[in-house]
Amino acid sequence: xxxxxxxxxxxxxxxxxxxxxxxxxxxxxxxxxxxxxxxxxxxxxxxxxxxxxxxxxxxxxxxxxxxxxxxxxxxxxxxxxxxxxxxxxxxxxxxxxxxxxxxxxxxxxxxxxxxxxxxxxxxxxxxxxxxx
Amino acid sequence: xxxxxxxxxxxxxxxxxxxxxxxxxxxxxxxxxxxxxxxxxxxxxxxxxxxxxxxxxxxxxxxxxxxxxxxxxxxxxxxxxxxxxxxxxxxxxxxxxxxxxxxxxxxxxxxxxxxxxxxxxxxxxxxxxxxxxxxxxxxxxxxxxxxxxxxxxxxxxxxxxxxxxxxxxxxxx
Numbered sequence: 001x002x003x004x005x006x007x008x009x010x011x012x013x014x015x016x017x018x019x020x021x022x023x024x025x026x027x028x029x030x031x032x033x034x035x036x037x038x039x040x041x042x043x044x045x046x047x048x049x050x051x052x053x054x055x056x057x058x059x060x061x062x063x064x065x066x067x068x069x070x071x072x073x074x075x076x077x078x079x080x081x082x083x084x085x086x087x088x089x090x091x092x093x094x095x096x097x098x099x100x101x102x103x104x105x106x107x108x109x110x111x112x113x114x115x116x117x118x119x120x121x122x123x124x125x126x127x128x129x130x131x132x
Numbered sequence: 133x134x135x136x137x138x139x140x141x142x143x144x145x146x147x148x149x150x151x152x153x154x155x156x157x158x159x160x161x162x163x164x165x166x167x168x169x170x171x172x173x174x175x176x177x178x179x180x181x182x183x184x185x186x187x188x189x190x191x192x193x194x195x196x197x198x199x200x201x202x203x204x205x206x207x208x209x210x211x212x213x214x215x216x217x218x219x220x221x222x223x224x225x226x227x228x229x230x231x232x233x234x235x236x237x238x239x240x241x242x243x244x245x246x247x248x249x250x251x252x253x254x255x256x257x258x259x260x261x262x263x264x265x266x267x268x269x270x271x272x273x274x275x276x277x278x279x280x281x282x283x284x285x286x287x288x289x290x291x292x293x294x295x296x297x298x299x300x301x302x303x304x305x
Contacts, residue, residue: 060234
């Protein structure tokens with residue numbers, strides 16, 4: 001990657017399997033997963049503490065869903081960069097997430113290229129040719 | 133849309149999306165066994181059960197109940213490269229069941245958008261750990277579809293209002 005400093009990422013998902021898989025994928029892509037959270041409440045608290053460069057945020061979670069958590073983070077930290085993770089592919093969900101302040105979205109199951117391009121774009125970083 | 137059609141459409145989508153997901157992700161081929169519904173006394177659950185509520189106009193509790201060998205096989209497929217420790221296995225088996233129903237219903241919402249133009253919400257999956265039977269409740273009825281695979285079977289259940297199910301099973305009075 002052209003950018004020398006690795007981006008710090010926080011992964012938010014209520015599925016421990018998704019957390020482990022996405023963390024492994026992000027590590028492969030050269031990012032550093034600094035913290036994970038299993039629901040929206042935990043995500044808001046953890047964001048304040050770690051201020052990661054980018055957050056991957058599941059939409060459907062217990063206690064506080066991803067859209068509410070995004071709103072809560074964006075209200076305090078308007079510069080936050082949040083990428084929604086959804087298996088829905090639903091326009092309504094994606095629109096609500098973008099209205100809440102999310103900068104992009106990725107669909108489950110994950111495709112390395114798409115995850116890489118979305119995070120690079122959201123963080124205004126150069127997208128280099130990759131051979132995944 | 134008639135409620136009868138709604139039930140048929142939801143079950144058809146969920147069944148097809150389940151079969152597609154099993155085939156594409158795990159190479160597991162499914163065959164449809166018997167379906168049943170109406171005024172059942174209870175929906176008998178298998179070894180591991182995950183539920184989600186589809187909201188909006190659909191408003192159904194969707195139940196995925198797995199036989200042990202099937203959920204074990206799915207768990208292994210999902211977690212083989214993750215290095216799960218022995219004391220984490222049960223947590224991740226439950227997560228595997230939750231991920232299956234979550235992914236399948238996520239895909240189904242795309243098929244079912246015509247049923248609710250405002251979008252179909254789905255709740256996070258819940259695992260029914262100690263529940264082995266969902267008893268018939270007042271105004272609630274069941275519709276179930278069994279799927280068989282070489283690794284074990286599963287049941288897809290829909291639980292909704294009696295009004296919804298009266299039409300499909302022609303129950304009178």
